[in-house]
Amino acid sequence: MLEKIRDGSQSWVAKSILVLVILSFAFAGISSYLGSSTAVPAATVNGEDISKAELEQAYQSERNRLQQQLGEMFDTLSANDGYLQTVRQQVLDRLVAQKLVDQAAKKLGLTVSDEQVKKAIFTEPAFQTDGKFDNDRYQALLRQLGYQPVAFRNTMRNDMTRRQLIEGTLGSEFALKGEAKQIAELQGQSRDIKYAIVNAEPFKADIKVSDEQAKEYYDTHQDQFIRPEMISVNYVELNSSDLAKNVHVTDADAQAYYDEHKAEYQSQEKRLPAHILVQFGDDKAKAKAKIEEIKKELDNGADFAKLAEKDSEDTFSAKEGGKLDWYEHGVMDPAFDKAMFELKKGQVSDVVESEFGFHLIKLLDVQPSTTIEFAKVKQEIIQDLKKKQADEEYYEQKEQLANTSYEQPDSLTDTAKAVGGEVKHTALFSRNTVPAELSNPEVIKAAFSDQVLQDGMNSEVVDIDDSHSVVLRVNEHKVAGTKTFDEVKSDIVARIAQEKANEKAEAKAKEFAASIKADKSEVELTAKSKLHRFDRELNSAIVTKAFQMPAPKGVPSVDTVGLADGFAVVVLDKVNAAEGIDDNVIASLQQQLVNQYSNQDYTSLVAYLKAHAEIKYSTDLDEETGLQ
Known part of the structure; x- marks a missing residue:
């Protein structure tokens, strides 16, 4: 049970609950979590506010989702303020739609009883063990997700109420088998x-294009020759990896570090326990009496593995005679951990109480602590010491980089001298053709900022990563226009x-x-x-x-x-004619059609509600939102 719960809290159980919560957010919005505010709202829907805090939290959640989905591509996209404004606008539109659905459900008098909420929680597979509701698991997972039971029940109620309206609209759609079959036959033919x-290509040899023809084409297709805004920059970069090349670390330095930090090169002692678990259940005294009776059987010579298989309520480990896994100190429940590390190999503990119940613990084996020889880690230590010294120098020079570029804002010459570097140059580039060495969203933003382009000043120090920075200034600037x-x-x-x-x-x-x-x-x-x-x-x-x-x-x-x-x-x-069209293919296509029709219905529902609603957007949202 211990191992199962620890692993489970990080596996599909927690993920399924997370999906449940995300779905609630998708339909419900987040107003119930944030409370009321006297601040100017982001939007008002039929007299009900959507706060700026709600918008910001939903926007940040959407940014995180896009970051995970798109990876490095999102970093490039997010350098464009217009793209982020579009994302924020879409988030606000979604919150407005959710508010409209909430109001429609309330107007129709749709409600969900306490008993319905309770039944939904009891039948949720994520809260079950062996097909039955497990209150301990329910409580543990809510704690992990930061929910109080009452708040979670309210979230469930709101979600279920909303789904009554949505399913009443979307759930009425259907697709005929003949319709799906006809489409399958067309797709599969x-x-x-x-x-x-x-x-x-062979015809080009005989084709001559005059200057007059080319000029006429240019004059009538000038929209095809728009040049994006382009710049070239001068820049000074500071990189810890470059500094590390000049750092010298001797074998003696490495040996001294090893001797001083020998504990870092020792593996911790590991122990392999088995246990018998009796959960508290509804009667803690009865559970303790049961575990003490098992202890008596062990004291009288009974086999631990057989008793674990028969009596342990941790069914996961019981099949292995109670055997768990190798654990270092501090991994298990504190009471369990303390008892396990006081045992000698083959010994069985007295009754141990943890948050999961009562245990009897047997120590099956011990892996003693070992020390890695210096020769095996010498090169690793040398590299670590080089990096450490280079990082220290990097942060010192980074401060010098910032100070000098600020004090001499109209040149990078002194800045380069201050850090022992050089002023580097780029060719002209647009936002979409940035040189690889500067292809970073923050660098792009700085290069096209007013401070650099309009004021002609050095940029602030821009961090490409934790150990790589640049300062840049404009070298040449071409505004967007038509190419000659x-x-x-x-x-x-x-x-x-x-x-x-x-x-x-x-x-x-x-x-x-x-x-x-x-x-x-x-x-x-x-x-x-x-x-x-x-x-x-x-x-x-x-x-x-x-x-x-x-x-x-x-x-x-x-x-x-x-x-x-x-x-x-x-x-x-x-x-x-199409081949391999069976009932499974047709059924799958029917479901796809139903989903398509349902999505269309939901879009139409929201459009109808918007058309009959009074929606006001704030006129003083933060400038970066781009919303009006």
């Missing part, structure tokens, strides 16, 4: 085709040439198509049988065209389709 590709004709002339010439080559390829492809229809073609076609609509081997344009073409009637269907660098002729010979 395959086609036998032949095709030939006419490459545009000279800048894009070569690209325009290449584009016009490609278009004209594509036109010639299209004409040739149509010529081939006509000859195929007349049954006079000598063009070599490539056959592809049983082509599926989600095929990834063939050019996607050819696949799409093949499934847009009508089924052949007596003679093949023939058509052409444009490609990125040419055209293709497509011949459809046969449409093959």
Whole structure:
């Protein structure tokens, strides 16, 4: 039981409860957790406020979710204030929708009784052990999640009330079996085709593009030649890893450190216990009497493993004769831990009381503490000492970096000298083409900040990570605008040439198509049988065209389709019926359709409620929200 609960609190049980709480947030919002406030609300929905604190907490939760989902990509996206404003707006829209659903449920008089809430908690699998409600597990998991029982019951009640309305709307949708079957047959059909590709490249040799044609194209397509805001910067960087290259640590230094910190290179003693557990249940005295009776049997020579298998209420370990796992000091419950480390190998403890019940503990084995030899850790110690000294120097120089760049705000020359570095330079770049060495959201934000671009000052010290910093200043700045004709002339010439080559390829492809229809073609076609609509081997344009073409009637269907660098002729010979469509496939598709229809219904419900609601947004939200 001990091991099971400790592991379980970090495994699927806790995760399932977390999902439960997240679902409650998704439908309920978070107003019940934050209480009332006299501050200006973020929005008012039919007279009910959504506080700025609610918005901020929901926004931070959404940021954390996106961070986990997108990883490093989110770091890049979050450097754009516009993206974060969009996320915040979406969060506020969601809170407004939740408030509207709350109000609609209340207006309809939907309620959930205490008995219904109790039944929901009792039947929640996360709170059960062997299919039965386990109050200890329930209490332990609520404590882990920071809930008081009353608050959790209220959350459950709100969630269940809301679901009455939502399920009453969404739950009425259905999809017919015939409807799903028809879609499955369309999705699963395959086609036998032949095709030939006419490459545009050979036609380019005979194409000439004049300056007048290029200029005319430029004048009529200037929206295609917008240049984003671009800058080049000068910067001074400070990196602990560079400083470490100049740090010298001797073997004697490493030996002295090892001798002084020898305890760090000793493994802790581990012990392997077995136990017999009797839980308190409803009668603690009765439980203690039972464990004492088991102790008497052991004192009279009974086998510990057999008694554990028969009498221990930790069914998880009972199957192994009560055997648990190897534990270091301080891992288990304090009372259990103390008793275990007072035993000698083979001894059985007296009755031990822990928060889980009464135990009898037997020490099965001991792994004594061992010391790692210096030779095995010498290089590791040397590297650690180098890093430590480099980090100390880094923080000293970082302060010097900040002071000098602030005192000399219009140059980085003195700043570089102060830290023994150099002023580095970049080529022009936009927010989306940042050099790899500066590709960090905070660096990008600093580079395009008013302090750097408008005021022409050095930036503040920007941390790329815990041991890597930069200070930068603008070197060249180009505002967003239209590129000049000279800048894009070569690209325009290449584009016009490609278009004209594509036109010639299209004409040739149509010529081939006509000859195929007349049954006079000598063009070599490539056959592809049983082509599926989600095929990834063939050019996607050819696949799409093949499934847009009508089924052949007596003679093949023939058509052409444009490609990125040419055209293709497509011949459809046969449409093959879908294979492998059974009741499971149809049932799965039916459910997908129901989910799709339900989502549409929910969107329509919220739209209806919004159309008939009075919603006011705050006009003085913090500037960074971008909300009006």
